[in-house]
Amino acid sequence: MFYAVIPAGGSGTRLWPLSRAGHPKFLHPLTGTPASLLQATVDRLSPLTTPERTLVVTGAAHVAAVARQLAGLPEENILVEPSPRDSCAAIALAAAVIAERDPAAVMGSFAADHLIGDPARWAETVRQAIRGAEQGLLMTVGITPTRPETGYGYLETGEPTGDGPLRPVIEFKEKPAAEVAEGYVRSGRHLWNASMFVWRVDVFLAELARQQPALHAGIIAIATAWGTPEQDDVLGTVWPTLPKISVDYAVMEGAATAGRVATVPGDFGWNDVGDFHTLGEVLPADEVGNVVLDADAKPDVLLRDSTGLVVVPHSGRLVAALGVHDLIVVDTPDALLVCPRDRAQDVKKLVDELKDRGEEALV
Amino acid sequence: MFYAVIPAGGSGTRLWPLSRAGHPKFLHPLTGTPASLLQATVDRLSPLTTPERTLVVTGAAHVAAVARQLAGLPEENILVEPSPRDSCAAIALAAAVIAERDPAAVMGSFAADHLIGDPARWAETVRQAIRGAEQGLLMTVGITPTRPETGYGYLETGEPTGDGPLRPVIEFKEKPAAEVAEGYVRSGRHLWNASMFVWRVDVFLAELARQQPALHAGIIAIATAWGTPEQDDVLGTVWPTLPKISVDYAVMEGAATAGRVATVPGDFGWNDVGDFHTLGEVLPADEVGNVVLDADAKPDVLLRDSTGLVVVPHSGRLVAALGVHDLIVVDTPDALLVCPRDRAQDVKKLVDELKDRGEEALV
Structure with a gap:
């Protein structure tokens, strides 16, 4: 019953001139193999779910390329954003479409343009997060930091509440200054926020309704029309009115304050392929x-x-x-x-x- | 009565990948203007001679490009080497062809791929060399060194023999080691050998006959057939037998030993455009x-x-x-x-x- 959502957006301007607005990072084979980052992301999900339960959310300009790269994905699983509205709208749309199919589903959201060194270990970590999500938590996968990186956000975690690997997330931290980052790494309580989320769609949509009622209402209107003759009309009318906001800022920070977010620390060779130097370190x-x-x-x-x-x-x-x-x-x-x-x-x-x-x- | 000869050979491998065997250095606009080095060389000659008295010696692969770049040059002034035989054969062929037209002519030989910062000053220096050539000397134009360059040959000069700028050349020096080059620059008696030569064609051909009789005989055979129906046959038979040797080594060094070489020091911003660093210094x-x-x-x-x-x-x-x-x-x-x-x-x-x-x- 696990669904995977892959937001495939962002042009990756630090990877210019390879990555372009018209042919962004996730479409490129930056994996050391002929697979694109997007294809590698889908491949990595195979132990956890099926193509029928894998959804990609992408911009209108990239739908054709995505459809060709992911030939095994059902067409209706490629959701098209009419315009970029940041990650909250994209992920919420996928959650609402999944909820229409299966109201109690657990979904995970994984960026289309990250590299994972050890996919089996990653899958095991996601399975642990799924168990947390089944209990009603909004789960993240936090990365054990290997250096005081100032280019990432951090998750501040609290004491584990049980025997398992889950830890509560106390606070989401913005990209820190160098000294702050060093303190985070020393603390042992801070993890990199890799924007990997796992939750029950009903739990997420309820939290969205609580914190972002307008966005929730818009998304529900679109999802209700999804697959009907009104889909394009409703999407074209409602989508441009949605707030442009990240899911971290719109939902996760407030949910953490309310004690509803937990994380599983991961240690599987994560790389966000942010720039050519980083790419050179991982290949x-x-x-x-x-x-x-x-x-x-x-x-x-x-x-x-x-x-x-x-x-x-x-x-x-x-x-x-x-x-x-x-x-x-x-x-x-x-x-x-x-x-x-x-x-x-x-x-x-x-x-x-x-x-x-x-x-x-x-x- | 002054003739100019431009040996246009050499591929300029230190200017790769711009300069190629099929499109060598002298055809490229490395002058800071749209003119190629070859075109700039011909332009620079205009105060001294006419297109009718300007000859280019080049390889078969480059004749078409040379003919198009130098549209004002009579076709018969583009001499084709069937194969590269180094500078002595190329320059001697031009000298012998000029001697057929005008046995007492003075000719100058100037590389197709050098840059001159001050063309008017250069022309004045060449005029001084012409006056020395008219007296029966094999003249060179020596460049006043501005640094202890180890990439050029040097001319060791003796005391001036008269009031004018002429100085006898005692010896041609190969590219020196760094310490030797420093000594040359300190001496005040050493000039860079820029391979610019000015002489009466009869004097040069006599010196060639003395030092390189086989080469001289072959060149005279070719020049005698030049412009006749036998030209291509004789060229095809004789040219491949000519010694592959530079004019410096074949003629000028021996002539200097015999006291027949003089030079005019030049100070007109000479650059051999040997590599991209040098090019960057001059543009x-x-x-x-x-x-x-x-x-x-x-x-x-x-x-x-x-x-x-x-x-x-x-x-x-x-x-x-x-x-x-x-x-x-x-x-x-x-x-x-x-x-x-x-x-x-x-x-x-x-x-x-x-x-x-x-x-x-x-x-």
Whole structure:
């Protein structure tokens, strides 16, 4: 009775010029295999559920690509957002559609663009979260931090209430300053918030109704019309009125304050593939630390006296590097990026600059 | 009565991937203007001679491109080498063809792929060399060294023999070690050998006959048949038998020993455009030291927090650099190069490696 929901949104601007508004991160094979991040996400769910119980929520611009990449998914399981309204609307829509099919279902929400090093261990962690959800808790999967990362949000946990792995979540913490992050890691009580959620759809929708009554009402109106001739009319009318808000902020923070959120700590090699440096850390490197994405592509690369590179040869051209170190080189048919790995986070600034210049075709 | 000869050979492997065996350095607009190096060389000659008295010697593979770039040059002034036989055969062929037209002509030989910062000053220096040539000397134009360069040959000069700028050349020196080069610069008597030669064709051919009788005989046989129905037959038979040797080594070193070589020191901003670092030093840079070749091309480049770059956007794609310094980035339709400016000399090693791999299409 477990349903999986995969919100497939966000363009991944820190992975420009590979990731584009028109062909975002989750559609790319950034997994070290030919599978895209989205395909790997669905594959990873196979021990837990079936394609019939797997739903993807994505933007209108990406439906066709999603449908082709996930050929085994029933068409009606690909939910189309007419416009981006952030994660709460997307996840709530999926929850309400599932509730129409099965009011007592447990669903999990998993981003389309993360990598998991050990899928079996991940599945076991999700099974533990499902048991918590069956008891009526809004569950998250928290990641045991391996460094004082300032780019992620954190979950502050309390004392375990029973023998199992569940811990109550006391508070959701925004991305911290460096010193704060160090304190979190030392505390042993803080986990990375990987935006993995598991809950009974009825519990989630009740909490949504309590905290976000307007959003709840809109979503219920849309879900009621779902699959009827009125679907598109209602969606087109109601969707644009929904608040643009994340599910963390809209529901989970308030639910944590009310004591309704718990987490299962996970330790399965999680990576959000946020930028090319991070990608280089998770994919296999050669003996001098160079990572070549899609290394089987021809013509291949020519790396001489170069170490610690992340190379994405994505245009069919030869990429030659001589005497360079710890650089990112991303080669696509219409744009090339060269930047040091320690500036990987700032790639989004280039995208902003291109937008400012009006070069939308390159974004 | 001054003739100009432009040997247009050499592929410029240190300028790979821009310069290719099939489209070598001299055909490229590396001048900061739309003119190619070859076109700029011909333009620079206009105060000294006419297109009718300008000859280009080039390989069969490049004749068509040369003919199109130099539309003002008479067809018969483009001499075709059936195969590369180094500079002595190329220059001697031109000298012998000129001697057939005008036995007492003075000719100058100027490489097709060098840049001159101050063409008027250069022309004045060449005029001084012409006056020395008219007196029966084999003249060179020596460059006043600005640094102890180890990549060039040097001319060791003696005391001036008269009031004019002429100095005898005592010896041609090979590319020196660093310490030796420092001694040369300190001496004040050593000039860079820029392979610019000016002489009467009869004097040069006599010296060639003395030092290289076989080469001289072959060249005279070819020149005698030049413009007759036998031209191609004789060229095809004789040319492959000619010694493969540079004019410096074959003629000038021996002539210097015999006291027949003099030079005029030149100070006109000479650059052999040997590699991308050198190119970056001679072309105009922006306020943070970035040089973009052909900066008017679209889509242009996006350089952020980056300094000292040499960027060649030659594929029509956007080149974006973030937080990098003193790098060379050369973007062509089928190959990309990233390397630090201080490794520019080693680019030829990449070309060697590509040849070893059998990737001739990329060389």
